[in-house]
Amino acid sequence: MNGLRRALAILTLWVPAATILWTWMLWKGRLPAHLPTHWGVGGPADAVTSAPVFLGWLLGVSTASALIGSIVVLAGRLGEWGPRATGAFTGGAAALVLGMWLGSTVPSLDVPDPFTVRIGAWALVTLAAPCYGLVQLALLPRGSTPPVELSADADRPLAAASLPARPWSRTVTSRxxxxxxxxxxxxxxxxxxxxxxxxxxxxxxxxxxxxxxxxxxxxxFCVFRVTVDARGLRITSGLLGIPLKRIAPAEIAAIEVTTLEPMQWGGWGYRVMPGRSAIILRRGPGLVITQHDDRQFAITLDDPEEPASTLLAMAEGAGASPV
Structure with a gap:
């Protein structure tokens, strides 16, 4: 079954490039010599490109995306989650190029002057086209990511804070x-x-x-606001206020203070992989939470003992038995 799903995922990667080539062969007699490639807000096209040149660029990009995705999916050299992520990214990129092609060619059919073409709703189709990557994401095997082996820092003892634990909040920044x-x-x-x-x-x-x-x-993802209170751990975007992560005390199985190595968690920034996620800003001290379903979450924090102790106390108060 996994082999069939991989084959279907690879096939879908080539659909955008094949569609561009097929529609060109079908429509080339109905298209002007130059195709519109830029529009003002709500107005007609204000820039055009030679149709064969435009075709060559878009067909080349969509073919390269499909080829890269196919090689990575077939080789399987990036672990269990790498092919899935690469397939979704390259599928979305190829579909974006297809959206650009259709947004230029469909309104131009049987139109002699490309400068009179309006893109209309095709702009929205182009913006939504990368969602095609969800097809590869659904088809490729999910796999699993082994948990990161942790060893709590010996010189950083962790004990539950006295109840009731006071709320804790900090702002952390990614330079x-x-x-x-x-x-x-x-x-x-x-x-x-x-x-x-x-x-x-x-x-x-x-x-x-x-x-x-x-x-x-x-x-x-530049600035994060980290809050620990009765609701557990909450992380929001410091600039936009968008909630990014929430872990309730009852969901916590283990809490550890340790030194975080970026490459163990997939690199720097907000990282999401099957079975674990992390906000890694640098190598250094941080907090790692393991949930009852074995999912892990890590975040870089200076002096993480206080929020860890507060969470530990709240988890114990919720009836959990964190390590």
């Missing part, structure tokens, strides 16, 4: 992601400011909207 956000903002100014100054903000179009969305996603 790496703060730098990445700043770099993206500077790059955005360089890319879009000349066009905005020349033609107005309305001329930036969907490209600027997508770019801003990427910046906001990165910014959301």
């Amino acid at each position: 790496l992601l703060l730098g990445a956000t700043a770099l993206l903002l500077i790059l955005g100014v360089v890319l879009f400011a000349p066009s905005a100054a020349r033609d107005g903000i309305g001329a930036l179009g969907w490209t600027a909207v997508v770019y801003l969305a990427v910046v906001l996603i990165v910014a959301a």
Whole structure:
């Protein structure tokens, strides 16, 4: 069964590239020599590209995405979760390119002047196209990730705080992601400011909207607010206030204070893998929680003993028996 699902996942990776090629052969007599490739907000196209050149770029990107995804899925060299993540990413990338192709060609059918083409609802189709990666995510075997072997720091004894435990809250920051956000903002100014100054903000179009969305996603993971109270552990995005993680006291089976190694948890940043997740900002002290279903969560914290002791007391008060 797993072999069949892998084969279907690989087949679906090639659907976007095959669709681009098939529609080109079907429609090339009905398309103008140049295809629209950029639109202002609500207006007709304001930039065009040679149809064969546009086809070559998009077909090349979708084919490369499918090829990379197929090789990784077949090789299985990135552990049990690597092929699944790669398949979903490359499938979504190939579908995004297909959305760009359809958004340009379908409105251009039988239209002699590409500068009169309006993208309309196809812009939304293009933005939603990466969701196609969920197909590969569903088809590829979920697998399992072995738990990280932990050894609590000998010089950091952990004991339950006296009840009632007082709430604890801290803000933790990722310098790496703060730098990445700043770099993206500077790059955005360089890319879009000349066009905005020349033609107005309305001329930036969907490209600027997508770019801003990427910046906001990165910014959301720059600063985290960590809170421990009667509801357990809660983590939210410090900049956007989006809840990212919540663990109730009754769900806690074990709490450990240890030194976190980024590569054990999949690298730096907010990492999610089957069976475990983590917010890793650097190598150093942190808190690791194991839940009753054996899932693990780790977060980098300076002086993690206090929140660990508070959580330990609350877990014991909830009837759990954390280690």
